[in-house]
Amino acid sequence: MVLSTSDTSTSYNYVIDDVINKSRCELVYNGELEESVLSQIQSVWKTKMIQAGVITGTIETSAVAISAPPILQATLQTPRDAIPLPEKMSIKKECDEFYIPQQDGARDEAMVDVDENEELLNEDDDDEEDDMDDDDTNIPHLVMCQFDKVKRCKNKWECKFNAGVMQINGKNVLFSQATGDFNF
Amino acid sequence: MATFELYRRSTIGMCLTETLDEMVQSGTLSPELAIQVLVQFDKSMTEALESQVKTKVSIKGHLHTYRFCDNVWTFILQDAMFKSDDRQENVSRVKIVACDSKLLTQ
Numbered sequence: 001m002v003l004s005t006s007d008t009s010t011s012y013n014y015v016i017d018d019v020i021n022k023s024r025c026e027l028v029y030n031g032e033l034e035e036s037v038l039s040q041i042q043s044v045w046k047t048k049m050i051q052a053g054v055i056t057g058t059i060e061t062s063a064v065a066i067s068a069p070p071i072l073q074a075t076l077q078t079p080r081d082a083i084p085l086p087e088k089m090s091i092k093k094e095c096d097e098f099y100i101p102q103q104d105g106a107r108d109e110a111m112v113d114v115d116e117n118e119e120l121l122n123e124d125d126d127d128e129e130d131d132m133d134d135d136d137t138n139i140p141h142l143v144m145c146q147f148d149k150v151k152r153c154k155n156k157w158e159c160k161f162n163a164g165v166m167q168i169n170g171k172n173v174l175f176s177q178a179t180g181d182f183n184f
Numbered sequence: 185m186a187t188f189e190l191y192r193r194s195t196i197g198m199c200l201t202e203t204l205d206e207m208v209q210s211g212t213l214s215p216e217l218a219i220q221v222l223v224q225f226d227k228s229m230t231e232a233l234e235s236q237v238k239t240k241v242s243i244k245g246h247l248h249t250y251r252f253c254d255n256v257w258t259f260i261l262q263d264a265m266f267k268s269d270d271r272q273e274n275v276s277r278v279k280i281v282a283c284d285s286k287l288l289t290q
Contacts (some may be wrong), residue, residue: 139277164233173266
């Protein structure tokens, strides 16, 4: 028989409720966050979870209202929420201005030569790293957990894990403890 | 309290991240508040895995790659078998990412 995911739905619902309740205590009660925005987070989050098939439940009516975003966004938007893009851009500008005068110095050419060589070397390094990362991220099955113990004797590895989320064969299964016995 | 950002890569974490991203994009939520909600998720997820979950699992397989970097173990297993009670799942290739549990109690 395959691993059961019935407990996962219960635990995930617990996490959603816990995040919403504690955010209410910390952010809504001191006026940083609107209750309506918090309930939007909750309903959109739950809807996405139901659509991903990891929790069971019915999609709430408040979530349907979100599918009409223009009106909702217009009413909830406040000037405070604007993303401070201009600041970032000004930092970049300062960097450019700081860098350009360096090229006016007496040792310009020598420095530029070194930089060019380094850039060529670095480019190769990056490519290799990217390939390795691609190799890792192509694995569709993932376990996220904590380790208590990792022991190796010759080619045998013994591990003790806890608090894990396993995403294998399209399923989410949670564990409190796991033992790992691997052969290298 | 120390927390791990590790679980943000799980389905529940990705669904929350997507939700917050959309709301920041539309101007409904400020990026600072979105981060605070994510940090709360890190805490709630860790607590839930400790208090709500009782499942014990055994993992066996051929260790293809191991890596220990920044207190995080990464294992890539081939032909892995996950067992819990009488139930089991097999996968040809799986990646295990594990943070040091001692870092949470410090």
